[in-house]
Amino acid sequence: MRHSLSTILLLLTFSSLAYSADPSSVAIHSGMLHLRNAEPREWAEFSETADARLFEQIFQVDKEKLGAKEATGWTLRLRQQDIKQQWTVRFNDRAISTLIRDENDIVHFIEVPPTSVKQGTNRLTISTKEGVAADDILVGDITLYAKSKQELFSKVDIEVHLKMFDTKEYSPGRLTIVDENGSLFDTDAVSNDHMAVRPGVIYTSTGKAEFHLPKGKYTLYASRGFEYSVRKYSFECKDDEAQVLYLYLRREVPTPGYVACDTHTHTRTHSGHGDSTVEERMITLAGEGIELPITTDHNVVIDTRPWAEKMGVSQYFTPVMGDEVTTQTGHFNVFPFAEGAAPPNYKSSVWKETLDSIYGTPGVKIAILNHARDVHRGTKPFSPEYFNDVVGENLDGWDMRFNAMEVINSGATQTDIMRLFHDWMALLNRGYQVTPVGSSDSHDVTRYIVGQGRTYIRADDYVPGKINIDQAVENFVAGKVMVSYGLLAEMKINGKYSSGDLVKTNGEKLRIQVRVLGPHWVDASVVELYANGQLIRSEEITKRIDEKLDTYGSMKRSRAKNGVIHTANWEIDTPNHDVHLVAIARGPGVKGNYWKTAKPYQPLSPKFTAELIGCSGAAWVDADNNGKADAARVYAEKIVNESNNNLPKLLKQLSGFDQAIASQAAHLYQQKNGNLIDMKSLAAIDAASPQVKEGFLKYLNAWKETERARAGR
Numbered sequence: 001m002r003h004s005l006s007t008i009l010l011l012l013t014f015s016s017l018a019y020s021a022d023p024s025s026v027a028i029h030s031g032m033l034h035l036r037n038a039e040p041r042e043w044a045e046f047s048e049t050a051d052a053r054l055f056e057q058i059f060q061v062d063k064e065k066l067g068a069k070e071a072t073g074w075t076l077r078l079r080q081q082d083i084k085q086q087w088t089v090r091f092n093d094r095a096i097s098t099l100i101r102d103e104n105d106i107v108h109f110i111e112v113p114p115t116s117v118k119q120g121t122n123r124l125t126i127s128t129k130e131g132v133a134a135d136d137i138l139v140g141d142i143t144l145y146a147k148s149k150q151e152l153f154s155k156v157d158i159e160v161h162l163k164m165f166d167t168k169e170y171s172p173g174r175l176t177i178v179d180e181n182g183s184l185f186d187t188d189a190v191s192n193d194h195m196a197v198r199p200g201v202i203y204t205s206t207g208k209a210e211f212h213l214p215k216g217k218y219t220l221y222a223s224r225g226f227e228y229s230v231r232k233y234s235f236e237c238k239d240d241e242a243q244v245l246y247l248y249l250r251r252e253v254p255t256p257g258y259v260a261c262d263t264h265t266h267t268r269t270h271s272g273h274g275d276s277t278v279e280e281r282m283i284t285l286a287g288e289g290i291e292l293p294i295t296t297d298h299n300v301v302i303d304t305r306p307w308a309e310k311m312g313v314s315q316y317f318t319p320v321m322g323d324e325v326t327t328q329t330g331h332f333n334v335f336p337f338a339e340g341a342a343p344p345n346y347k348s349s350v351w352k353e354t355l356d357s358i359y360g361t362p363g364v365k366i367a368i369l370n371h372a373r374d375v376h377r378g379t380k381p382f383s384p385e386y387f388n389d390v391v392g393e394n395l396d397g398w399d400m401r402f403n404a405m406e407v408i409n410s411g412a413t414q415t416d417i418m419r420l421f422h423d424w425m426a427l428l429n430r431g432y433q434v435t436p437v438g439s440s441d442s443h444d445v446t447r448y449i450v451g452q453g454r455t456y457i458r459a460d461d462y463v464p465g466k467i468n469i470d471q472a473v474e475n476f477v478a479g480k481v482m483v484s485y486g487l488l489a490e491m492k493i494n495g496k497y498s499s500g501d502l503v504k505t506n507g508e509k510l511r512i513q514v515r516v517l518g519p520h521w522v523d524a525s526v527v528e529l530y531a532n533g534q535l536i537r538s539e540e541i542t543k544r545i546d547e548k549l550d551t552y553g554s555m556k557r558s559r560a561k562n563g564v565i566h567t568a569n570w571e572i573d574t575p576n577h578d579v580h581l582v583a584i585a586r587g588p589g590v591k592g593n594y595w596k597t598a599k600p601y602q603p604l605s606p607k608f609t610a611e612l613i614g615c616s617g618a619a620w621v622d623a624d625n626n627g628k629a630d631a632a633r634v635y636a637e638k639i640v641n642e643s644n645n646n647l648p649k650l651l652k653q654l655s656g657f658d659q660a661i662a663s664q665a666a667h668l669y670q671q672k673n674g675n676l677i678d679m680k681s682l683a684a685i686d687a688a689s690p691q692v693k694e695g696f697l698k699y700l701n702a703w704k705e706t707e708r709a710r711a712g713r
């Protein structure tokens, strides 16, 4: 016998303590089990070996003892975490439900058909089908009640009134309800004309919500997305005490003159997958503070204005008709559509045909390349098979006329959060005018939060229900944006230029100020400045600087912040050629259930550290004063042409230029003169100035990677 008697007694005592509260219940499993249906391990945060491949428990039911005669139903309560695949719950071999496909920590209730419960021995299993991809999950704290779900809830009403602190007016928002373990806890609320509900989460369009909970202690978080405070309130649900909660939110992040846009939103209603109905989407958009939502269901054009009207939220945002043009070789979010315009052709796998059709569609001015490093239908557009990511070059001549790309998609984050930002800056160096985009790609009410990734577009935001779409689209195309995933990096150059501007210089030093913005519930750890994609300045952030808001007299609270986390001031020499400048701030991911940041959708490694990111758009420094922004490629072409195919001469001429221009030159030279891998060329490169050598080697390494990837085709 492996366990001592005292250990067993201790375990028995523990489980009877936890589950003896309700005499009509049977504890099936206390504590959490780690299951892994198939190898390999999905995430490094799970232990090397799992407890089991599936959950299986035999248990006894004594119906008389449980008072089952009077029972109006049977209910399973369970806790689950990190569910990505489909796990089926079987009661005596009958499939009664599935676990909720959601990574969040959730306690919820499953109805058990009364005919499934036997007197005596019963069996509960939770498993996936054979062949399902590896999924590490936690499941446990499972109890069977001889009661209906409704009977488990206290009769006492919980009523929430969510308002804005300044105006005392009701505000849309999100309520997140967690138990003492921090699990999202199911309420008895259901989605209706003013609430969108999932276990532990209630979005309200009116600021009002009403629900019930089982007796116990809970914490409620009220929130309204990135720009607002989070109000935390702990309470106990008792049998005899109604809860009427008045909760107030403040606007914390200053974003005047910028419109909060999510360019990538879906519904189950029109995309056929995910779980948010179009009605629920209207409520969640208002609840997360999105002012300009683009509706982008797959290969359809949906006008959500009638639903916004119907749900009473049209004063909070201006819906824009869009479409996710979903092809075999990539997805493009395109908008705005003229009234009645049909969706573009999505059947071609040739980008030129797709983009011709997109730009030929009445009204459409924007084509965003979505999630370029995720595999869909076997194609990853920015994989080395097709794309040299140092010079931003497609190797098969695909038409690169998209004018924006997603650098953060909060529903499909990358293992390396910087990956797509580097890709974007490489495209700028290649000479493509591409606006960076943050979006959510949310198909759900809670699994992925709508508006978590978002783009701030310079535009008049006074009346969120009547945003000038033409102005927003024009500024978007011009790159007058900021990308946000929990942070903002607001860049000002010489006190007047910002993202999307052409910076005029007189040869004096450039003064660059970057304000890192975020609500009190996020942190930033670093702010960086990039020139032509290379890191040129970096500053650690150790402490928030924001001043407390003090305009509320006795209502002053330590939590109230003005949303400015840090200000970096840098001076740089005006370069001797044009460059694009980009500011990026990063910080640790959010763990709180009210805005939890998701794990990567297609991870490259089981190791993952969640991060937040805020990125300015690009500002171009017109150092050569010719009135336009010249990309690295433009300089490289000129220098390569002047060098008459003479490598040492080329390397020498490049010495006054930066690494990005050197990489572009390496690419152009190699295309003309053959591969740069002979000993003589390598020796010449080795002798070049440091940034030229670095630019050539970076290009050659990326080129080798593409050669390897293409060799297998």
Ligand SMILES: [Zn+2]
Binding pocket: 324, 331, 370, 371
């Ligand atoms: Zn997509």
Ligand SMILES: [Zn+2]
Binding pocket: 264, 266, 324, 441
């Ligand atoms: Zn999508």
